[in-house]
Amino acid sequence: MELDNEADTLAAVARGDADYALAPTGIGYYAIHQHQLRDMVALSPPLLERRYVFAARHGRADLVARIDASLERLRASGTQNDLYVEWIGNLSARKALPWPAITGGVAALLVIGGSTLAWRRRRRDSPVVQYAGQNAALLAELQDAIDNDRLGYQFQPKLDLRSGRWLGAELLVRWDHPQRGPMSPEEFVPIAEQARVIGAMSLHLVRCGLRQRQQWPAADPPLHVSVNISANDLADPRLVDAIIARHRQDGPGLMLEITETDVMREPGLVAEAVPRLRAHGIRISVDDFGAGHSSLVNLRRLAPDELKIDRSFVTSLLDSRSDQAIVTAIIGLAHELGATVAAEGIEDDATRDWLAAAGCDIGQGFRIARPMGAAQLATLLRAQA
Structure with missing residues (x-):
């Protein structure tokens, strides 16, 4: 089925009209939140991520090394991806966005690019559902x-x-x-x-x-x-x-x-x-x-x-x-x-x-x-x- 927008795509899966859907990560999580599609489950983690940029004021060159070191720790440990999944899954137009704090005392806005995910309807007996x-x-x-x-x-x-x-x-x-x-x-x-x-x-x-x-x-x-x-x-x-x-x-x-x-x-x-x-x-x-x-x-x-x-x-x-x-x-x-x-x-x-x-x-x-x-x-x- 080829539909006009991602929200309708996910809604079709929720209704049972389709078995699974492909939708960009950010839009997919946002549509699930906005339409209360609680029986939807993602079949994979975010596939791609893009580089992002920070700016530091003149006179605070010390922040550059601290930010770089913190980002490296986050990336190497996998925390960066985990933070992204947690953040994007809590997108809401009705409350402030819960931006995560970076390890090492450096607060930062993580702007990580979207990707395509597969979504399918959650079944009670589905092995994908784990706690x-x-x-x-x-x-x-x-x-x-x-x-x-x-x-x-x-x-x-x-x-x-x-x-x-x-x-x-x-x-x-x-x-x-x-x-x-x-x-x-x-x-x-x-x-x-x-x-x-x-x-x-x-x-x-x-x-x-x-x-x-x-x-x-x-x-x-x-x-x-x-x-x-x-x-x-x-x-x-x-x-x-x-x-x-x-x-x-x-x-x-x-x-x-x-x-x-x-x-x-x-x-x-x-x-x-x-x-x-x-x-x-x-x-x-x-x-x-x-x-x-x-x-x-x-x-x-x-x-x-x-x-x-x-x-x-x-x-x-x-x-x-x-x-x-x-x-x-x-x-x-x-x-x-x-x-x-x-x-x-x-x-x-x-x-x-x-x-x-x-x-x-x-x-x-x-x-x-x-x-x-x-x-x-x-x-x-x-x-x-």
Whole structure:
């Protein structure tokens, strides 16, 4: 449905005429407040933010350094984004705007640019609806599972589409919660990212992946285990050091699949981390390319060894000329950059054949191999050897 204004768009979802709507962040929150749409829920945090400017009076040059330092602390800690979400969610034409105070005693007006969000009608049984208390308890249980090695995983093999040989596998996190039962990553990974627990989980999974990698047979080219990690985790030098140390101890054969589920907060630090990782034999893959926050600027920063085409372009590939054009362009771009191309979500032979003919190097999906346990994967790889 194409409507004339954002408020009508959100109202259509509230009435049940549509399943979800796309609306700019600020307008979306404002319309929800003005129209009392209490059964609406945002499906994502703000995607983009713009730089903003402060002015200081002559004679108060000391404020410049204080403001810069405060802003840096806010940005690095994620508080800036949290303040923005809290502020924009309380927009009101009937009362004063609750501008936040900046850490370090510097009061400032945060003017952060709008973006596009998806909104959907809140359902009583919707897994999107979470409360702070529930999140806090879940995070504590997740941290306990990490600390006590109770966080599970499976592997999905990766296939060379030309030779038909296995190239390794991607580690997929799994969590069998003691009370809630099996939980999908979508239920706990976003919460872990928001609470900055994702780094500890990523390091744990790197350790698990490399430990299992030692059970795989020797191969030429070497088999790689791929582990997903947030781009923002690479901005943490201590985590990068820990990954390098673990790879030095248990490697080789590690590939980090960089996911951009959030805005890259420290692009400079991420750009510094990548050559350090690569110098120690750790390969870089950009996951879900074309569907998240990936941009050509970030592609240049990461200089990946592999680009993974998001499954949303693969599942409808045979029926969509636009998806075919996009996939063909991604394959050409990756090869020009010296990277291999992997496609996720291959579920039939026709799609696999089309991708191979188009020059795609690697395939993953249910038609190739479903996720499996470590022992089953090791047996599969030894049979090839």
